[in-house]
Amino acid sequence: MNHFEVLCRDPGGPARRGRIKTAHGDIETPCFMPVGTRATVKGLTPKQLEEEIGAQVVLANTYHLFLRPGHELIEKLGGVHRFMGWSGPVLTDSGGFQVFSLSSLRKISEDGVTFQSPIDGLRHHLTPELSIAVQEALGADIIMAFDECTPYPADRKQVRESLELTARWAARSKAARQRSDNLLFGIVQGGVYPEMRSLSLEKTVALDFDGYALGGLSVGEGPAAMHEVVSEFAPRLPEDRPRYLMGVGTPEDLLAAVASGIDMFDCVMPTRNARNGMYFTSRGPLSIKQARFREDPEPIDGACNCYTCRNFSRAYLRHLFRSGEILSSVLATLHNLYFYHRLMAGMGRAIEAGRLAGFKDDFLRSYQAGEL
């Protein structure tokens, strides 16, 4: 039985509406995965994630959980699902991206990456084999091959060396797999150079993974270059496997990428921005700090049916933010994740109705019209 089913296709392009089967339940695509870095989506209980957001799958970070509390501990306690009280699917990244972006004193060799923990200064050595072992100990439903996230900017030679290392690590990741109850995804690198993306795609697809991710994007290349890579290479990933665009992005990015045939996304934007008082709305982003909301009795977004919009005024939410109250983060996170999930569900229905282009135009006309 295939773990991925394309349920229907957009007549006007490569977009599709699908379903991924995992050991902890199905994921309807296109889908957005809230980021639960340290085995918690910051500020929300699993109950809120399920009941208020309708989250289908949560991403947890291998790098963070490896360093604290450690994958052996989580395995001993029954795996990451039981550990965090989340019974739905979990995807873990490989740790590669965080090693490159968050740790210091890192040294890359053919074998893997040596780095220093920012928590206690201890040195660690992460390899494809260890990354897979950690992810399998955590017990994630979808795990990622260990890759080098190519820095940006980088010249062709650097990009090529990096993608070739990533390809060798991908083969080692696949060989290291021990469990049969998860899905292993390969990651296509190659920076912004089409011939390098092509080469990485070929090498990765040749290894036959359960799904494929486009990695190394949203790292400084800008939205235009990113959209170019996605629109050219998402459709070239195997039709019968889920396609995942890592670490992206804004609502505009999600619309463009789904239209290009991407199925899965993760991004800290809705959750991190929430903690900074930024709300996504049907009329674009809104910063609750502004003085003009001081006495505003309206909800954040009159078109939104989330818990926050059903119950609280902008004036109250501004008060909470200015007072540094925990509930500010909680209510903004609830709203932003609801917004992202509604957007994904809307795209799914639009694909089913054969009108994704119309949905996208309608959404953007409102979203880019300016603040409510």
Added chain:
Amino acid sequence: MNHFEVLCRDPGGPARRGRIKTAHGDIETPCFMPVGTRATVKGLTPKQLEEEIGAQVVLANTYHLFLRPGHELIEKLGGVHRFMGWSGPVLTDSGGFQVFSLSSLRKISEDGVTFQSPIDGLRHHLTPELSIAVQEALGADIIMAFDECTPYPADRKQVRESLELTARWAARSKAARQRSDNLLFGIVQGGVYPEMRSLSLEKTVALDFDGYALGGLSVGEGPAAMHEVVSEFAPRLPEDRPRYLMGVGTPEDLLAAVASGIDMFDCVMPTRNARNGMYFTSRGPLSIKQARFREDPEPIDGACNCYTCRNFSRAYLRHLFRSGEILSSVLATLHNLYFYHRLMAGMGRAIEAGRLAGFKDDFLRSYQAGEL
């Protein structure tokens, strides 16, 4: 119709099980009021307060809301209930305690207190009339007379001057009342001197309030002195009015005070300690920081049925606390408030069953037996 009904009395002492009728619903006593300083019980949504805790009434702080966002704003937005999305009863304190404990440059005169806002340095003048106006603008169901919280230690002369000022302010508070849909409580001061407490009680009761509070306790006098005052003076407050012990306390304090005839409590302890990783359990307080909980798969308290205990291990809660995750505060607050509410409900049922003393002994035997 009386706003307070004693439903039954403990045969062995002054404890009682009662019901307070307010404009936003009934409060079953004995009851604990979670502290919602800035119109939010830190970290919890009103839905969690209602569904997970069973909170009946929330306390909000006049001082904090007066300074930010301002009572006029909250009034304009429909009052504190609508502002914070809480449809049950709300009690506001008078602001007196916070003016004395939190603000600087304060100057007390017969008229009131001048103080400086710690937020913006502006000077404010709070009087009994203004305190009542602020509380009525907020629209609380139970409001408190403006009092001077007598400092501790203080000699008899200081205590006497202070309680007499409080009595004059109590009369002015009562005269200042404009609304008829709230209950106004008077506050008995008098420090730890029995004759001063007596004098304050007489003067306060003579003004005929809807309920009475014992104030100026838990300010440094120690539990023994506090229990002495409560056990002597709670029973001397009018039988047919609710009795409120302000700012108290530990589970032991609540048991002793209910046995002395107190009906209502508020305290930051369950919520503040939660944010510091301290959990109340049936075997006493537990600090989740401890290394011995590193791999502990058990819930905080096997005897507890709260959301946190039903879903998470000590190992996970320790991980959240050590990682500085918001969810640590949320889950600990859920647990501690559930613990306090279950304790109050247990005392209420014990009074109905005529076995409060037995309940208290059973609880304390376990609670003081040492950590789980």
